Amino acid sequence: MGALRQTQGVETKHKLSNTLRNWLPILHSSLSDLGEAMTPFVEANPVIEVKSGYEEDFEKRIPKKIISRGVSNSRTEQIEALTIQHKSLYDVLDEQIGAPLFPTPISQEIASFVIANLDEQGYYDGDTEVFCQEHDINIQNFEKIRLRFLHVDPVGIGAKDLAESFLFQLDNANISDKAYSLAVEIINDIQNIHAYSKEESFSEVMHVIATFKNPPNIEYQEDSAQIVPDLMIYFNDEQQIEVKLNDAYYPIINIDTSYGVEHEFVTQKIKEAKSLVDALDMRKATLYKVGLMIVEYQYEFFTGGQIMPLTLKTLADEFGHNPSTISRAIANKYIACDRGVLAMKEFFTTAIDEDVSNAAIKEYLIGLVKQESRAKPLSDMKLLDLIQEKFKVKMVRRTIAKYRKQLNIAGSSERKKLYQLGL
Structure with a gap:
């Protein structure tokens, strides 16, 4: 009897360790990266079939209360923006490499080089001299082709700095000839803008410049990373706060049991597949509990107040884990509520003193x-x-x-x- 208990204990411990081994990378990944985190487990297991959670529109899964309950237009647009798959900046630019702007192979190569060497704001930051030496062209010809980005959308992309970006945008602006000349002077002497304030067309120039994009890739900066919230927190029709797990966005795992279960290999793979399912369930349960705790400790925030001091240790004590484990667990996780889409870590702040975060x-x-x-x-x-x-x-x-x-x-x-x- 003692040997049987020992065997059962080892089997239970083995199953738990398998689940935990799967659970940690799955818990630590963001919801948008969850499929990638599962790939090593899926590729090694022929009995697993996965259906992507991305196949349905995320917009359908956002409770209407999040969008309707006293949300400003800008906040609403931020939430709705998450539901649309936009083309990346590089996709948009790549589509424009060709005639009539870049009709020749060398012009297309230069355009591709410029795009590949845009910095995080959309300015060109490549080593022109090295490129010209490698392709046996002079810098003047390179610059002539780079300056064609004046006609590329979004306007301002590919400029070397703010002044040149503004000049690109100025050439596409609706401005009088007189104001245009003054605008060129002001943009090239932006540090001394006060010196031009008494010019006749100054107000028109300022009105036009105020419409320019700064930095030039600003429309695409939020698209650089797809943000998918794990939780939605909102008030229902009875004005009670609810926590909803975004579980419909999770990959769906189907276990193919058509293989002969009498084979030891198949039996083992089915066990591992079930362990992966358990790991996903543990992720859901863990993050749902985190959401409930956030509502409990930060209720004032969801009713229009401020975020209160809340340490990771408080959460870690509830779960019986180390604070560093909890820190990794909430990293890259987001909550959608009527005040916007916020990173989970924003709810766990360092206290300046006992009452101020x-x-x-x-x-x-x-x-x-x-x-x-x-x-x-x-x-x-x-x-x-x-x-x-x-x-x-x-x-x-x-x-x-x-x-x-x-x-x-x-x-x-x-x-x-x-x-x-x-x-």
Whole structure:
């Protein structure tokens, strides 16, 4: 009897370890990368058939309450944008490599080189000299062809810097001849923009420049990575908050049992397939529980308040895991709610003190910048004073500078220039 108990214990432990071994990479991957995380298990198992969760429209799976309950247009557009498969910037550009802009093989090769050497903002950052030496052409001819990106959509792509990007866009703008000449001067001397403020066409130039895209690839920056939320949190018709798992987006695993189960190999593969199914179920259960905990601790946020201090240790204690495991588990996971699509990690903040989270500080900082004087933007020291006064905490200027950079907010002098451009 003792031997039997021991055998059963070993079998149970073996099954659990198999599931956990599958579970960790599946839990740590984002929902959009889940299929890729499963690939090693699927390719090694002939009894597994997988149907992609991407075959249905994600839009149908978003509860209407997320979109309808007091959401601003910009937030709604962000959520709806997740439901549409857009072409990437490189797909759009590749389609334009050909006649009439690039009719010859060398012009197409140069265009391809420019596209391949765009930086993260859409500016050309390639080594022109090396390319010209390898292809035995001079730099002037290279530049003539690169400048044809003036006619490529999105306009401004392929320029070397902000000024050239604005000049590209200026040539495609609806502007009077007189204002056009002044605009060229201003763009080439952007640092001294004040010197042109008394010019007759200055207001027209500023109006036109304010419509320019900066950076030139701004329309495609959010498309660089497909964001698929694991959870939807919303208020139902009874105004009760609900947590809905985005389980319809999961790959569907079918186990083919038509093979002869008398074969040991097939039996083992069926066990491994069931272990993979168990791993997916564990992922769903884990993230659903995370969602419930987020609602419990951050209820005020979902009703319009601020994110409260919540450490990963609190969550880890609930699950009986190490905080580092939980940190990896919530990485690249997102929640869709009526305040937008947010990364899970944003709900787990470091507390500045017992009652104030750094998320609350950042939210207040954003509000200060939105309301600041455009003629005299707030310096980091002034922001520091206002934040310390508001939250009754002690901080240092470099922390404000760090938060500002994390929020993609320019320094006060740079913001002043952008305000003068109407951006």
